[in-house]
Amino acid sequence: MTAPSDVIREVLARVIAQVNTLSAGGPGWTRPSYSDLESAAHTMIEAEALALGMAVHRDAAGNLFARMAGRDPAAPPLYMGSHLDTVAEGGAYDGQAGVAGALAVAATLRAQGMTPHADLVLVVTRAEESVWFPVSYAGSRAGLGLLSAEELQACRVDTGQSLAQHMRAQGFDPEEVIGLQPPAPARFLEFHIEQGPILDEAGEPYGIVTAIRGGLRYRAAQVLGSWAHSGAAPREGRADAVVAFAQLVVAMDRVWSAMLDEGHDLTVTFGRVDAAGPAHAMAKVAGRLDFCLDLRSSDAGVLDLANARLLAEIAVIETATPGIRFALGIQSRSQPARLSEAMVDFVRTGATLQGDAPRLMLSGGGHDAAAFAAAGWESVMVFVRNWNGSHCPEEAMDIEDLARAVEAVHAALLQETRA
Amino acid sequence: MTAPSDVIREVLARVIAQVNTLSAGGPGWTRPSYSDLESAAHTMIEAEALALGMAVHRDAAGNLFARMAGRDPAAPPLYMGSHLDTVAEGGAYDGQAGVAGALAVAATLRAQGMTPHADLVLVVTRAEESVWFPVSYAGSRAGLGLLSAEELQACRVDTGQSLAQHMRAQGFDPEEVIGLQPPAPARFLEFHIEQGPILDEAGEPYGIVTAIRGGLRYRAAQVLGSWAHSGAAPREGRADAVVAFAQLVVAMDRVWSAMLDEGHDLTVTFGRVDAAGPAHAMAKVAGRLDFCLDLRSSDAGVLDLANARLLAEIAVIETATPGIRFALGIQSRSQPARLSEAMVDFVRTGATLQGDAPRLMLSGGGHDAAAFAAAGWESVMVFVRNWNGSHCPEEAMDIEDLARAVEAVHAALLQETRA
Structure with a gap:
């Protein structure tokens, strides 16, 4: 059997590189919200999840969910994931790293033949980058049943077409989005590059986010x-x-x-x-x-x-x-979001098991985790050191740093499974 | 015989309106330097000059000259004119007013059956608005033999094609522009809207320009x-x-x-x-x-x-x-240009004859008159009150104010002819 650390590194490197083959052209990477490119990236991740034997479905807004059943159907599921759209001429890691990180956890459990205590749900949201539609967290808020009919009429800045039109063009159903029955509030975890200099300047590979700026x-x-x-x-x-x-x-x-x-x-x-x-x-x-x-x-x-x-x-x-x-x-x-102390402790437990002491920090960027927190989910983010800015082609991150953060979460899950 | 004042007003109103039928579209008026539209405007003025019996020629750069022979071939000719290109989305009077004013003087002399003392030369320059090519007074400086080979390679901001290419496309000869034999330095007079608030705020119809800002x-x-x-x-x-x-x-x-x-x-x-x-x-x-x-x-x-x-x-x-x-x-x-005291006196004489006391003032905008002054010509400008800004569609001027300035120059010419 491949060692867990090897599985994690292999999945991270491969999935990030694969997703980044999809771009409207350089410099950097451009996958607009509700574009064909974003849909193609979702299909790529769906194939990975199916290969791991996960049960896949999409909601009316096109958010992708892939479930690995846990041992206790009554335990609150752990949703993990991020988005795959980018700003125009964006970087290689924003969003992609969070999806790859979540997939790496699932792949490692599968490689180990482990069944987690609670259901593990990979979630890939739509339209997180609000540079396209002037709506915050359009995809995740749609999936949480929180998008308004008015917001569905917001137009994409480049095409002039509405969010509803773009959803429909990608095969989804904006009418169904209104009144969508969201999953029961559970736990949400998102890996993401920091998009700031704090971890890099401190020489620390990852940190745990306690609040997200509004x-x-x-x-x-x-x-x-x-x-x-x-x-x-x-x-x-x-x-x-x-x-x-x-x-x-x-x-x-x-x-x-x-x-x-x-x-x-x-x-x-x-x-x-x-x-x-x-x-x-x-x-x-x-x-x-x-x-x-x-x-x-x-x-x-x-x-x-x-x-x-x-x-x-x-x-x-x-x-x-x-x-x-x-x-x-x-x-x-x-709105600013306060994240879950219980989920901060969950990540910290895993980190401690491998000898890490990640700092607690703020997120300056908005993230889907803020939407989940606002909807009453126990949410947390794990920030990974990056440099050369973010939302730009030069945006840089070390896969090794992300792998270490993923290992901490994996350790926390094993601990929970053994408990 | 039509009264001189009527001829002046008729020519001003008609010529300005005619030229402004030529525009790349609104808002305002757009006739790029060395565009088909600028050439069409030159052709329009050529037809007017020919109808007045003037002798027309163009130099290698496409500047238009129309000569009305004076009584004394040895007297220094009076060149009068301006340009017909505009900035993008420019106004109705910048350049046009100066060409129409010069033509109105010639038309009035013709209507009166008068032969001026010195040759009167209507000059319509090319490419005065340096927003198109990053070259100051490209047309008039070409006509004065002062354009460099390097400047001919400057590219128009919208087309990316060089000044030389644009000259050639309009039927002129950039090779000949280098080493062009300019007319012997003589006198130059340019009517132009002030492009500033001074005359308007003072309630004065026109002023005489003593220097042009560089x-x-x-x-x-x-x-x-x-x-x-x-x-x-x-x-x-x-x-x-x-x-x-x-x-x-x-x-x-x-x-x-x-x-x-x-x-x-x-x-x-x-x-x-x-x-x-x-x-x-x-x-x-x-x-x-x-x-x-x-x-x-x-x-x-x-x-x-x-x-x-x-x-x-x-x-x-x-x-x-x-x-x-x-x-x-x-x-x-x-370069800043100091204008001719003798020409200031010339205009002032005509103004005094009709009871006006125009102020002496600075020009903030650059004008072809600066290029003529730099080349050793006795140059002067007559500024006409305007409002609502300039280089914009709202740019406004009263034809009556321009007519009064033209009458002053006409009076000065009659005085010179009678002397």
Whole structure:
């Protein structure tokens, strides 16, 4: 028999590489939410699960579930998994690593001939990356019966077609999604790259996540000013959308610094800025600029506070420069999620068995685990060290680090099975 | 006989409206440099000139000249005109008004049966709007024998084809442009909308321009930082290209204010900002931002000073944020031009004859008149009040104001003819 550690490494390396053969083209990897490529990736994982003898089904939203029956049908199942869509020009590990990690646990149990204590369910969600549809955790929330009819009408930014249309095109049923009967709340575990520098800087291979930051977003905000000639319009009297935007960015950077000093958890990011339309030119004062703003915190109250300070800074700029007006557009939110102490202990037990002491940490990125937690599931995440950023082609991770995290969870499962 | 004032108004209204039937589509008007549309507009004006019995020719670069012989072949000819290309989604008057104004002067003399003292030459230049080719006054400088072989290789931003290729496509000869024998330096007069608020705010219909600001431009500058996850990358350690750019904009706005307080003539404009490529997203810290910077002054030394302060501000930002690097790219310049005192007096004489006292003023925008002045011509501009900005569809002007400016020049010509 192949050693468990070898099975884990083989599955991780193979599955991640296989999924990444599916991409709309480089640089990096692009598998849009509810695209043919995302569906093909699900089919790939389905084949792996079937080969392990797992019982497969998809829900009305196209989330994939593969069940390995446990010894005690009454014990709360352990769902494990992640998503397979990516941002545009994304990295090789975001989502993929979590699916491969879950599959590696199942494959190892199978290779050992072990039956887990509780049912083990591999779950591969849809549409986790909200850059495509302006909806948080669309796939997992659909699977949990929490997606609204209104959200089904959200349009994908590249195609302009609705979430419902895209679901239907991939063979699923948006009508059935409304009122979908979700699985009974159980346990959920998600492996994921950290997407931040903390583990890398500390030299630690993995950590356990106790909470997930929520977000407050303006995806389609604008600054409106007055178009004018760059050489002919005097400084006095200009309403330059670029200058007003720059003032807001610098002001919010100051607000961020101050709020961190006050002890709040917060990130502030203006990730997308567009003053490069056909009407913009080197020789023109810009009369318009479009931007996105993403505020995140583990505390919903802090998001409200940061938003209030944003509005105050905008009022200052608008008052100082007649002709400048900010139009923030629709605000969207994802709620911060506190994860399960019991599940943190579960992972820590396995880690301790192999001599590890993973740190407890926050997740800055939103993840399906937040949706499961919000739906009353006992949820946890295991973060794996990564570097070179994330959501970008350079995103890097060591399979060895992920394998060590998977081994910890595998150890915890064996412990539970033997108990 | 139709009264001179009626001829002027008829020509202005008709010619501007006719030229503006030629546009690549709205909003506003789009006639790219060395496009079929620009050529069609030249053909329109050629027909008008031929109808007035003027002798027409084009130079190797496609600039159009139409001559009405004067009484004294030894007297320095008066060239009058402007350009017919526009920025993308530009206004109804920039360039067009200057060509129509010059044609109105010629039509009035013809209607009166007057022969001017000196040759009157209508000149319609090519490629004045440097948003298409990154070359200042490409057409007029070609006609003045001042365009370099290197500049002929500059590519149009939308087509990617070179200036030489575009000249050839419109039936002209870029090889001949190099070493072109220009007309002997003479007098040049250009009517143009002000493109700024000074005349409008003062309630004055027209003014006389004594100098044209030069420019120092970075057309393809970049801020390079590090891509990161918006929710996972802590404030400490970010190299956010958007924040660094905003810091530079705010710093240069402060520099601008300070330099104005020091008595310098200067404008500072970041007219185009692009952090909206496929790699940018709401949930990503931007690792790159592209921008344009346009500095203008009537004093070349002030441009150098502003550029030095720009570099100093960039050094401060780069030092404060490891991982941030500015790449300004190629710097291009147009020299400030002092216009002709004799020609200012010429226009003022005509104005005085009709009871006007037009103010002397600066031009913030660059114009072909600057190229003629740099080539040793006695050049002047007459600015016409406009509002609602310029280089934009809303750009507005009253034909009556232009007519009054044209009447002043017509009066000056009659005076010269009678003297």
